[in-house]
Amino acid sequence: MSNTNRPDTNLPEPKEFARRIRAHALQMVHAANASHIGGCLSMADILAVLYTRILRVDPNNARAPGRDRFVLSKGHATAILYAALAECGFFPVDELKTYCKDGSILTGHVSHAVPGVEVSTGSLGHGLPIAIGMAIAARAEGRGSRVFCLLSDGECDEGSTWEGILFAPHHGLANLCAIVDFNKIQSFGSVAEVLNLEPFADKWRAFGWHVEEVDGHDGTDLERALSAAPVASGRPVVTIAHTVKGKGVSFMENRLEWHYRAPSAEQLAAALAEVGA
Amino acid sequence: MRTAFVESLSQAASENPDIWLLCGDVGFSVFEPFATKFPERYINVGIAEQNMVGIATGIALSGKTVFIYSIGNFPTLRCIEQVRNDVCHHGADVKIVAVGAGYAYSTQGYTHHAIEDAAIVAMLPGIEVFAPCDPQEVRAATRLIASSRKPSYLRLSRVGEPNLGSGAVTDIRKPRVLRDGRDIVILTSGSIASQALVAAEMLEKRGEDVGVVNISCLKPFDATSVRDVTHRATLVVTLEEHSLCGGLFSKVATTFAGEARRPPIVGIGIEEQESGTSYGGSREALLDAAGLSVDAIIARIERELRKRPR
Ligand SMILES: [Mg+2]
16 A cells, blocks of 8 residues: 555545535534534644545445544544545435434534544543554554544643653654644633643654644645654654634634534525635 | 463463553563563553553454553543543453452552442443452453453452362353352352351351352343342342442342342442541451451341341
């Protein structure tokens, strides 16, 4: 298997993929009167690059042993993940309409009952340790598969996240790629106000990681950073993606309330117009 | 018990190349042979139990069987949410092994007394819970969980426990009769069973007919077999080195709860203690203070017997 781009497929360019999944997520959150649209939109471009350019996953063989693993540790940003999986063909796009509805498997925090999802998350600080375990197993088997784990900035408050950050470089997990959706806002305020992470990149470096810092909405930048592993030093790679919470919808950008609110019908129409749906 | 566990695990690991062992920087002079024999399947994760459980889950979800090992409350209560969300919810093939059941780490104090662990873990979905009473049962339980493909919790005492009972362990999922006797049946779980045997012997000298049965498998709880081994009893006693809340007593009491004709059930275990209660001394002293010494067990049973119409 090539170590760079996935062999694929009929998927569109990242930009177009991101446009589609932003539109789906907005519609899903509106229809379900759900929350977390801000954190969905901030990671749309990351998911778009991962699923169209990076991840070697096959919707027709979702459990193939040699696949790359993707663990969404910020399990609240679920609408956009489900949208990405549907766009990839893991399940029909039409099913996105059942998001958060009675009897649907598309729950408000990520569920591994959904085709293409590796692990259920939702309580923060769980994803990175699990991803580490997957990376250890993949290395032991010499499968050459890589493990990607997307974290929120807020969950870097969790001690368990730092247990993982300490562990991975010690064990030289070169097949592990953490990504932080660094949108600078957490549940109750800005990261700087609630619990400052800075100097953030320096902390990862001091723990022994290879750090890539990128504009998390620039597809080219993201693709380069997410293709970096394995690096020559054998260190795990973290991509700190500087993002904007609510990205793509002007009245949602950098606004804390969109961690909680669902757009009204009028707001949805305006938002869809802005993302180009 | 620890030795029996490590030997059985090593045996299982030499037969099955998918068995891994992670420890939380615990097990000095215990795991060195395993680490030497299977270096690629052994990791000392460091003192980070939440991370250990997550890592074990990730390895298990990649098709392996992962044992994790630490002291009493550390691989259980410290990381209970990881056990719930990561291990149990995914049905990950992770075996949590805790050493130091009950007051086994006596003098080490409150933090090292594991007296709620079995109940708390057993409450989680899909996990099997084993509290063997002697090295033979530890071997049987380790063999079983190594191939069960299910999340499991194995609660070990410490070192030097004797083998109890004369018979071999045929099925670790079933109650094991350590001593025949019909009228009074003491159901136990874990190494405290040895106290029950001594108490039974002394009660016999006073004319009572007392059986002792260890229930190593607390979950799934074999209610049918428990009814079978107590069906002639006029008094059922449960004895556990654990909180009375949610452990063996709760499970036995629940078994009989809906039945119109049932024997009285006396629960002997650790009562909830007030905050700040000082815990010190040997295991014997702590058992004594908790009402779990042989004398206290006998006194408690005799008190029940005196309630009977003569
Ligand atoms: Mg954030």
